[in-house]
Each structure stands twice: as C-alpha cells, then as structure tokens.
Amino acid sequence: MRLHSPDDLKTLQAELCNNGHWTGRTLIIPAGTCGRASGANDLIRKAREELLRGEFAHLIRVRVTGCHGFCETEPSILVEPDGLFYPRLKPADVGRLVEATARGEIVEDLVWLDRETGARIPHQRDVPFFKKQRRTILSRSEQVDPEDIDSYLRNGGYSALLKALEGGDPAWVLQEVKSSGLRGRGGAGFPTGVKWEMLAKQPSTQGKFLVCNADEGDPGAYMDRSILEGNPHSILEGMLIGGYATGATDGIIYVRNEYPLAIKHLHIALEQARGLGLLGENILGTGYSFDIQVVQGAGAFVCGEETALIRSIEGQMGEPRQRPPFPIQSGIHGRPTSINNVETWANIPIIIEQGAEVFAETGTEHNSGTKIFSLVGKIRNTGLVEVPMGITIREIVHEIGGGPVGNAEIKAVQTGGPSGGCIPASRFELPIDYDGLAKAGSIMGSGGMIVMDGHTCVVDVAKYFMGFLKDESCGKCFTCRKGTQRMHEILDDITQGRGTHDQLDLLEELALVVKDTTMCGLGQTAANPVLSTLRYFRDEYLAHIDQQRCPAGVCKPLITFSINENCSGCQACAKACPADAIYGERKQRHTIDTSKCIKCGTCRSVCKRDAVEVA
Amino acid sequence: MEAVVDEREVVAIVDRHNAQCGGLIATLEEVQTVYGYLPERALRVVANITDHSLVDVYGVATFYRSFSLRPRGRNHVCACLGTACHVRGAPMVVEELERRLGIRAGETSADGEYTLETVNCLGACALGPIVVVNGTYHSKVEAASVKKLLKKTQPEAARLASEPKVAVSSL
Numbered sequence: 001m002r003l004h005s006p007d008d009l010k011t012l013q014a015e016l017c018n019n020g021h022w023t024g025r026t027l028i029i030p031a032g033t034c035g036r037a038s039g040a041n042d043l044i045r046k047a048r049e050e051l052l053r054g055e056f057a058h059l060i061r062v063r064v065t066g067c068h069g070f071c072e073t074e075p076s077i078l079v080e081p082d083g084l085f086y087p088r089l090k091p092a093d094v095g096r097l098v099e100a101t102a103r104g105e106i107v108e109d110l111v112w113l114d115r116e117t118g119a120r121i122p123h124q125r126d127v128p129f130f131k132k133q134r135r136t137i138l139s140r141s142e143q144v145d146p147e148d149i150d151s152y153l154r155n156g157g158y159s160a161l162l163k164a165l166e167g168g169d170p171a172w173v174l175q176e177v178k179s180s181g182l183r184g185r186g187g188a189g190f191p192t193g194v195k196w197e198m199l200a201k202q203p204s205t206q207g208k209f210l211v212c213n214a215d216e217g218d219p220g221a222y223m224d225r226s227i228l229e230g231n232p233h234s235i236l237e238g239m240l241i242g243g244y245a246t247g248a249t250d251g252i253i254y255v256r257n258e259y260p261l262a263i264k265h266l267h268i269a270l271e272q273a274r275g276l277g278l279l280g281e282n283i284l285g286t287g288y289s290f291d292i293q294v295v296q297g298a299g300a301f302v303c304g305e306e307t308a309l310i311r312s313i314e315g316q317m318g319e320p321r322q323r324p325p326f327p328i329q330s331g332i333h334g335r336p337t338s339i340n341n342v343e344t345w346a347n348i349p350i351i352i353e354q355g356a357e358v359f360a361e362t363g364t365e366h367n368s369g370t371k372i373f374s375l376v377g378k379i380r381n382t383g384l385v386e387v388p389m390g391i392t393i394r395e396i397v398h399e400i401g402g403g404p405v406g407n408a409e410i411k412a413v414q415t416g417g418p419s420g421g422c423i424p425a426s427r428f429e430l431p432i433d434y435d436g437l438a439k440a441g442s443i444m445g446s447g448g449m450i451v452m453d454g455h456t457c458v459v460d461v462a463k464y465f466m467g468f469l470k471d472e473s474c475g476k477c478f479t480c481r482k483g484t485q486r487m488h489e490i491l492d493d494i495t496q497g498r499g500t501h502d503q504l505d506l507l508e509e510l511a512l513v514v515k516d517t518t519m520c521g522l523g524q525t526a527a528n529p530v531l532s533t534l535r536y537f538r539d540e541y542l543a544h545i546d547q548q549r550c551p552a553g554v555c556k557p558l559i560t561f562s563i564n565e566n567c568s569g570c571q572a573c574a575k576a577c578p579a580d581a582i583y584g585e586r587k588q589r590h591t592i593d594t595s596k597c598i599k600c601g602t603c604r605s606v607c608k609r610d611a612v613e614v615a
Numbered sequence: 616m617e618a619v620v621d622e623r624e625v626v627a628i629v630d631r632h633n634a635q636c637g638g639l640i641a642t643l644e645e646v647q648t649v650y651g652y653l654p655e656r657a658l659r660v661v662a663n664i665t666d667h668s669l670v671d672v673y674g675v676a677t678f679y680r681s682f683s684l685r686p687r688g689r690n691h692v693c694a695c696l697g698t699a700c701h702v703r704g705a706p707m708v709v710e711e712l713e714r715r716l717g718i719r720a721g722e723t724s725a726d727g728e729y730t731l732e733t734v735n736c737l738g739a740c741a742l743g744p745i746v747v748v749n750g751t752y753h754s755k756v757e758a759a760s761v762k763k764l765l766k767k768t769q770p771e772a773a774r775l776a777s778e779p780k781v782a783v784s785s786l
Contacts, residue, residue, distance in 0.1 A: 034739045037752035071741035220698035222738035252636055257644070257681055258737055295637035296644060299680030301735060315639035316671070317678040332636070374740055376699035382741035417698065448740075450698050464701050468735065474678075576759050578714060601707050602759045 002277040005285045006162055012276075016154045024059045025101055028078040028142055032067030032229045033261050038074040039091075046091040047077070050098040059102050063151075066141045066230020066265075069384035070129055078124060078142060085124035086110045115402075129381045132400050134362060134370050137346050138386045141230030146265045149272035152233040158278060160349035164241050165286050173245035173352065174200060180356035181368035182348075186213055186304075186341030187416065187445040189434035195338055198328045200246045202336035207249035209337040210242050212345050213309060214255035214262070217301035218417030219468065221448030223372040223384050224342035228255065228262035231346070232269035236279070236292060238348035243290035246338065251292035254309055257299060266294050301418075301472035305520045306339050308474065319474045320520035341446065343372060363389035367433035371447060375401050378410065378453040387432075394428040397451060408453040412536070416445025418465045418472075419525035421532025422458060441532045443525070457554035458537040459544055463491035465529040473522060480523030483514035487530060494541060495555040497548040504541060508534065553614035556599045563590050563603075566611035573603035573612065618686065620656040624649065629664055639667060639675055643682060652683040680735075688723045688730035692716070692765075693747040694756075697736030700743035704757065708744050709733060711758040715765055 003009050027047055031040040047062050068078065073087030077094075079101055086097060086107070093110055100107045111122040121127050145151040152158070164173045178193025199208060212235055216224040228235065239251045255263055270292060273279045281289045295313050302308045303318040306327050312318040313332055331337020347369060351359045360368040367389040373396065376382045380402035387396060393413060397403070404410045412422045421442035423430065430436055434444050452461065470484040490507045493499045511527030518524055534541060543549045550558040563573075569587040581597040584590030592603070604612040625646060632641040639661075646657050653676050662669040676682045694700075694709045713719055716729050723730040739745050742754035746764060753764055 033737070033752065034742055034754075037739050037742055037745065037754045071739070216738065217735065219696070219701075219736035220740050222736070222740050225738040254637075258734060293636060295635075296641065297679075298640050298644060298682060299735070300678060312640065313636050315637050315641075315675070317674050374699075376740040376743070377702045382699075384741075414698070448698065450702060452702060456702050461698075461702065464698070472735075578711065578758075598710075600710060600758050601704065602711070602757075605704075605757045606759045 002275070003284055004277065006166055009158060009162055009278075009284060013153050013156075013159070016150050020150070020154050022061060024061060025082070025104075026061045026063050026080040027098075027101065028063045028065055028068075028080060030066065030068045030074060030076065030078075030141075030230075031064050032071075032226060033259070034067055034071040035074045036261075038071075040075040042091045043075040043077070043089060043094060046094040047098065050095050054098060054102065056098060056102045060098065063145055065144060066146050067226040067384070068142055068230075069133075069135070069138045069226070069386070070381070071384070072382040082106075083123045083125055085112055085122070085127060085130075087112055128402060129383070129385075129400055132391075132395060133386050134388045135386045136350055136362075136370055137227065137231075137234075137343070137372065138384060140234065141226070144231050144233070146230055146232055147268050149233060149269065149276065152231070156353070157233055158237055160352035161237050161240050161244075161278070162284075164244055164352055165284060165288060170200070170245050170247065173241060176356045177245065177348065177351060178356075180351045180359040181363075181366065182344065182351060182359070183367065183434060184341055185343035185347070185371065185446070187218075187419070187443060189444060192340060192344055195328065195340070196242065196246045199248065199336055199338040202328060204336050206333075206335055208247060208335055209332045210239055210246065210248040210251045211309070211313070211332070211337060211339040212239060212251070212253040212342060213304065213306075213339050214253055214259075214342050215297050215304045215309060216256060216259075216342070216446060217304045217472075218419075218446045218448050220376055220414075220417060220450045221374050221446045223374055223447055225259050225262050226372075226384055227342050227346050228259065229265055232262075232265045233273065234349055235266075235342060235345045236269055236273055238345035239292055240278070240283070240290055241348050241352055242338075242340070242345070244288055248338070249290060251290060252313055252332070253292060253294050254297060254303075254313055255294060256297040263294065263296060270294065300474075301468070302474045302520070302522050305522060308520065309339065310337065317474070319476050320522075322519060343447075364431070364433055366435070371432070371444070373447045373449045375449050375451065377414075377451040378405055378408065378456060379403070379451040380405050389433045390431045392429050392431055393423060396432070396449065397428065401451065404451075404453050408455050410451055410453050411456070412452045412458065414442075414450040414452060414461065414529070415448065416443035416528070417448045418469050419443060419521065419528055420445045420448075421528045422452070422461075422536055423532075424536040441535055442528070455552055455554070457495075457550055457552035458533045458540050459491065459495055459550075460552070460554045462529045462533045463488065463495055466491055466526070469522065469526045473526075477518045477520075477523055479514050479517040480519075480526065483510055483518075483523070484526055486510055487514070487527070491530070494544045495550070496557045497544065497555075499541075499545040501545065504534075504545065559599060559614050560594055561592050561597055561599060561601075561603065562594075562613050562615065563592055563611050564613050565589065566609045567607075568609055568611075570608075572606045572608070576602050576606045578602060618650040618652070618654050620650070620654050620660070622656075622660050625657045625660040626664060629661055633665060639665070639672065640679070643672075643676055647682060651687045652685055655684075685723065686727070688727050690729045691732070691747075691749055692729060693732045693734055694720070695735075695737045695739070695743065695745040695747075696733045697738075697740060697743065699740035700736075700745060703743045705744040707758040708746065708756050708761060711761040712746070712765075715761055 077086045183189040303312045308318040308320040327337045372386045466488040475481045567589040574582040632638045
C-alpha cells in the first residue's frame with residue numbers, strides 16, 4: 001500500500017489504532033543486543049509457549065522491543081498497562097508470571113527488590129533506577145516493535161512529519177528546531193538549528209546531504225545503538241523533517257558494523273517506510289522528495305570525525321582533512337552536508353510534535369532537553385539513563401545508579417570517552433551540561449559515563465585510552481601519530497614501576513603539544529584523559545613512580561597476590577589457577593607461589609570468602 | 616589456507632555496490648563475508664574493474680579494523696575491550712583466552728581452528744566483559760569462566776566445520 005496524501009496517512013493511523021486496540025495485557029520483552037546476550041530469546045520463546053499452553057492468547061500478548069535501558073536486569077518483562085517490572089527472569093519463572101498476569105495479579109517474589117529497605121517494588125515507575133529519569137526518548141522504545149512500522153504509526157509515529165508537511169513552511173520547522181535550543185548530542189554541543197540554517201542557505205544545484213552519524217565509536221557509550229535497534233523509524237522521521245526544513249535531498253545513515261542488529265532493523269525500517277511512500281519521490285503527494293541510504297563503517301574510531309566520516313562514506317580511507325571548507329559548504333562529493341548524531345535526530349520528531357517551547361522547558365538555560373548517558377563500570381545499576389540536562393553527577397551515580405558495588409568507594413566518573421576526562425567524587429555536585437563539564441576539564445561527549453571505584457587504577461585507565469588512541473590515530477598528523485605512541489610508552493613505564501619525575505613532566509609537555517598541533521578532534525583531545533587524571537589524581541601517579549605501588553591493585557608488575565586467614569581450604573582457587581601456582585591441603589589455608597603466579601586474578605574471582613588479597 | 620577466488624563472483628559484488636555511496640567499503644565487506652577474509656586475488660580484481668588503484672584498495676583494506684588480509688579460523692572468538700569491559704577486567708579475559716588458545720589477539724591458530732580478535736566496543740557495556748563466540752554474545756565473562764566458554768563452543772566447532780563461515784554479523 002502506498003500513501004498518496006497526508007490524509008491517507010491519518011486514515012491509516014486511525015485504522016491501526018482502532019483495529020489494534022487491545023484491552024488485554026501485554027508482556028513487553030526487551031531484546032536488543034544486550035537483552036539477547038542475557039537470554040531474552042529464551043524468555044520470548046517460553047512466554048509464547050506459555051500463552052499457547054494456557055490458552056491465554058485472548059488475554060495477553062507479547063511485544064518484542066529494543067532495549068529499555070536497564071540492561072543489567074535483563075532478561076526482563078514489563079507488563080502493560082499495569083507498568084509492572086519483572087527483572088532478571090529465568091525461563092522457569094515465566095509460567096507462573098503468565099498465569100498471574102492472566103488473573104491480573106502480581107508475582108511478588110519476582111518484582112524489584114530494594115536492597116536498602118528490603119521492600120518489593122512492583123511498578124517500574126517506582127524503581128529507583130527509573131524514578132529520577134525523564135525518559136522521553138527511551139520510553140518510546142517500550143511502545144514500539146522496531147521491526148513493525150504499524151506499531152510505530154499506532155503510537156503516533158510520523159505525526160511530526162505530517163505536522164511539518166501540512167504546515168507547508170520549511171522555515172517554520174527550522175525556526176522550531178532553533179528555538180528549542182537543541183544542541184548536538186554527539187558531544188560538541190553545536191546548536192542543531194543553526195547548523196541546519198547554514199545548510200538551508202547553501203546554494204547547490206546537485207542536492208544536499210543530511211547524515212546521521214551512527215559511528216558510535218566511543219567505547220563505553222551505546223545509547224545510539226539502543227535507539228537504532230529499538231526505534232529506527234524515529235531516526236528516519238527526524239531525517240525526513242530535517243530534509244524538509246533544509247532542502248536536503250539525500251540522507252545517509254553511517255552506522256558502525258559492530259552493530260549488526262541496528263543495521264538489520266534500519267534496513268527493515270527503510271524498506272517499510274519506502275513501501276508506504278514515506279520515503280522517496282513525492283512523499284505523501286506533497287512534492288517533497290527525500291531518500292535515505294545506510295552506509296556501513298568498517299571499524300575506525302576516527303570516522304566519527306566529520307571530515308573522516310565523509311571520506312569513509314565516499315569509500316575512501318577515513319582520514320580527516322583540514323577545515324575550511326566545512327562539510328556544510330563542501331561535504332560528500334563536494335556537496336553541502338550536515339552531519340548530526342543519532343540522539344539529535346531522535347529529538348527532532350519530539351520537538352516538532354510538542355513544540356519548541358515545551359521541549360525547552362526541560363533542562364537548563366542553553367542546555368535544553370534530556371540527555372541519555374550510559375552509566376557503566378563499577379556501579380550497581382548499570383544501563384542507559386535519560387535525564388534532564390542540569391542534573392548533578394551525584395544524582396545519577398548515587399540515586400539512579402544505586403551507588404557502588406560492594407564495599408569499594410566510588411572515586412571518579414569518566415565522561416566523554418577517549419576525548420573526555422575524569423571527574424572526581426569531590427565534584428559530584430556539578431550539574432551536567434555541555435558548559436559545566438568543560439569547565440571541570442572533561443566533556444559531555446556522546447554520553448559515556450564510566451564509574452570508577454577504589455579498585456580502578458586511574459593511571460591504567462589513562463594508559464588504556466592512550467593505547468586506544470594510539471591504535472586509532474589515522475597517522476596523518478605526525479604529532480598525533482608519534483605523540484600518542486610516546487605518551488602511551490611513558491604511561492606504560494609508569495604502570496610498570498619504571499616511571500620517573502622527568503617522564504611525568506615530559507608527559508605533560510607532550511600532552512599540550514599534541515593538543516595544539518593536530519588537525520582533528522582525535523588528536524586535539526587525545527591528552528584529555530591524561531591531563532584530567534593528572535589534575536585530580538596526581539598522587540596515584542606519584543605512588544607508582546616513588547613507591548612502585550599501585551594503590552588500586554591493578555598494575556600487574558607492582559602487585560602481589562596472597563591468601564589471608566579467611567581461607568577455608570575449599571580448593572576452588574587451586575583448581576581454577578591456570579598457572580598451578582596455588583597449593584595447600586584441603587580445609588587448610590592455601591598459599592600462592594609468587595614465582596609461578598601470573599597475576600591473572602582468577603583466584604580472586606572464584607573465591608567466595610574474600611580470602612585473596614592484592615597488595 | 617588461501618581461498619580459491621571466483622572472479623565472476625567478485626565482479627558481481629562490485630557491480631552491486633560500485634554506484635552507491637561507500638561503494639568500495641561495502642564491496643570489500645561483502646567479499647570478506649564470502650571468503651572470510653580479503654584474498655589478494657579478489658583485491659586485484661576489484662582494483663582492475665573499478666576506478667580505484669590497487670594502492671587505494673589496499674589502503675582501505677588495511678585502514679579499517681574489520682578487514683583481514685589473512686584467512687580466519689573456523690571459530691571466531693572476539694573479546695570486547697571497550698572502557699566498561701576494561702574496568703571490569705576484560706584484559707584478564709583476553710590474556711586467559713590467549714593462554715588457552717595458544718595465540719595472541721589478532722592471530723589464527725596453526726590448525727586453522729580459532730581466530731582471536733579484540734574489538735573496541737560492542738555497545739553492550741552494561742553486561743561487560745563481553746566475548747562473542749561465532750556470533751553468540753556471552754556476557755559478564757571472567758578469566759575463570761573462559762575455560763567453560765571455550766568448552767561450550769566445541770560442539771559448535773564441529774557444526775561449523777561443515778558450514779565454513781559465521782561472522783559477528785550473523786546476529
């Protein structure tokens with residue numbers, strides 16, 4: 001079926017709402033990459049079996065969706081319309097869950113258990129992880145089956161496009177985006193409306209490009225994957241609106257090939273949208289034409305940089321080039337090109353639908369709307385959190401994240417990935433927005449938030465990022481290519497206990513040289529992880545240099561493993577040790593032969609009595 | 616073992632992608648899906664029938680991390696080294712994989728059974744460390760669980776011996 005006018009689309013939406021009207025309950029099972037890795041597929045199979053077996057199909061439906069954000073508790077089920085949340089389910093639990101749901105009851109022992117109070121919390125909205133969030137984008141992933149355009153349409157999908165097209169004034173759309181104050185969610189925070197305005201003003205006889213940058217290379221951030229997997233049509237709708245506002249003719253979604261499920265869902269979404277006439281020539285009979293193509297990356301971090309990304313889209317090596325000319329003036333094949341991040345695109349339909357004013361009510365001045373962070377690392381509740389701009393780090397880490405795992409204290413969060421920096425616990429009252437984070441020596445970046453506790457060595461983390469950047473530097477600028485290598489060598493020396501004070505000075509000097517003399521963002525920000533950890537955790541660097549000691553117990557050459565009096569002689573560690581370095585009689589305290597020990601940490605992870613010590 | 620390259624197949628792949636944006640990368644991606652890696656012969660064919668010089672083709676093939684110029688093993692083990700996985704002990708997991716498989720990350724075992732690779736981030740950060748074995752994602756892997764993980768893949772290895780290639784993209 002092809003829709004020939006805006007009215008056709010309205011009729012279809014209305015039909016879908018009437019026919020699909022469901023008074024029963026729905027079991028929503030998140031099955032993004034994370035859900036599937038945790039066993040969501042088994043849960044889906046089991047739920048469908050149980051519905052058939054108990055003949056509940058007239059009472060309960062199953063909806064398979066993308067990730068809802070609370071990945072750590074997957075596989076999970078959300079029951080609609082009650083809003084009941086069942087985390088960490090096993091297939092064996094599904095039978096009684098289905099039966100109880102059919103009776104309209106709650107399975108008390110399967111709902112969220114609050115560790116502090118010991119209380120059971122049945123409703124998702126009351127679970128601390130969800131309570132403080134403002135989930136305008138992520139909550140849509142609960143409503144929508146990403147492989148089914150009908151489900152998107154039923155939930156008001158493409159209404160924002162309809163509103164834009166029916167208004168008939170691209171300038172109005174542009175102004176709405178501009179007044180919303182939306183800033184680029186890829187990290188730099190450039191006002192989206194201003195960028196679009198520049199694109200709209202560019203003369204071009206051969207057409208203009210809009211690009212969705214889904215090359216989410218920042219390790220530790222995955223909100224873009226989640227949106228693409230869970231709600232691909234929202235990105236298409238955003239781009240269609242963008243094309244209308246700016247006069248662009250072609251859209252490209254550049255997605256990294258490490259996200260196979262996102263790619264699959266995008267292709268399905270494109271095909272379905274094209275089938276309905278929502279993409280291509282003369283969309284909804286309005287004379288507006290726009291098409292979108294998916295281009296897959298091939299694994300290069302630097303391709304997140306605009307000019308490198310353009311080269312990669314052209315099929316070349318992803319090396320950045322000097323600006324100007326800016327992509328807005330001369331991008332893909334020399335045509336004007338505007339590149340926006342996935343999360344930015346996901347915000348566009350929301351802005352048009354609710355209006356710029358309502359959108360700007362969330363967040364703070366100059367930082368409107370919500371931002372999704374991936375809260376990961378040494379934290380109890382890991383997952384994606386969507387919060388209003390201006391919330392403090394403490395609220396995210398301690399209230400939403402539930403604080404540290406075990407007894408170790410949280411000492412810092414790392415934001416902005418390899419281009420960002422560390423923020424120590426003493427500055428957790430800092431409100432999160434583009435400007436505040438920059439003042440603290442970090443950046444917003446795409447929204448990775450890696451929590452580090454007392455068992456995380458900041459020198460090791462700085463070395464990790466430098467190693468990453470050394471590998472990912474494209475090599476075009478000498479100072480980036482060699483500078484990152486040399487900084488990595490120095491950091492390696494420090495973690496091996498061979499570092500000197502002179503090297504530390506050299507490291508700081510190199511960091512600034514690389515920052516000042518490289519062409520693209522990769523090099524210009526490469527020193528951030530080093531500079532920010534030196535700023536806040538200099539004492540940890542000095543402990544490695546002066547005392548050959550790693551306070552966090554991470555750097556292998558500086559630590560030894562031993563077994564303390566908690567040992568019950570269960571032999572679990574001795575059996576697991578790959579180096580046969582642990583000996584001792586059964587039910588006697590064991591000993592580690594340090595000459596054989598390869599410091600792999602296996603003993604520590606298998607010990608149930610905290611008997612393995614690292615010093 | 617070097618793959619036997621069917622030139623007509625490579626030509627067909629080029630035809631499918633050449634006119635599109637990102638054509639060369641998409642071409643090489645499909646060649647790699649077919650052969651498991653990028654055979655020299657295929658790269659020469661691509662260079663011959665497109666506007667790209669062999670140097671350009673080689674440049675692209677070596678610039679991007681997901682391309683391999685060497686044949687890969689029957690089993691593909693891929694460990695995530697993203698930041699979240701790193702702070703939760705992914706380096707220990709990789710070392711243990713290297714020790715058990717007798718190869719370094721990026722290498723293929725002499726018997727052609729295993730290829731071990733690392734990846735920057737798979738985007739399943741809440742569940743780290745992640746190891747992908749023949750397209751199946753395993754979450755919260757510890758050094759101590761590597762032995763079991765590889766053991767579990769052995770029936771898979773037997774199955775895969777009959778159907779040669781399964782890449783991560785088979786998800």
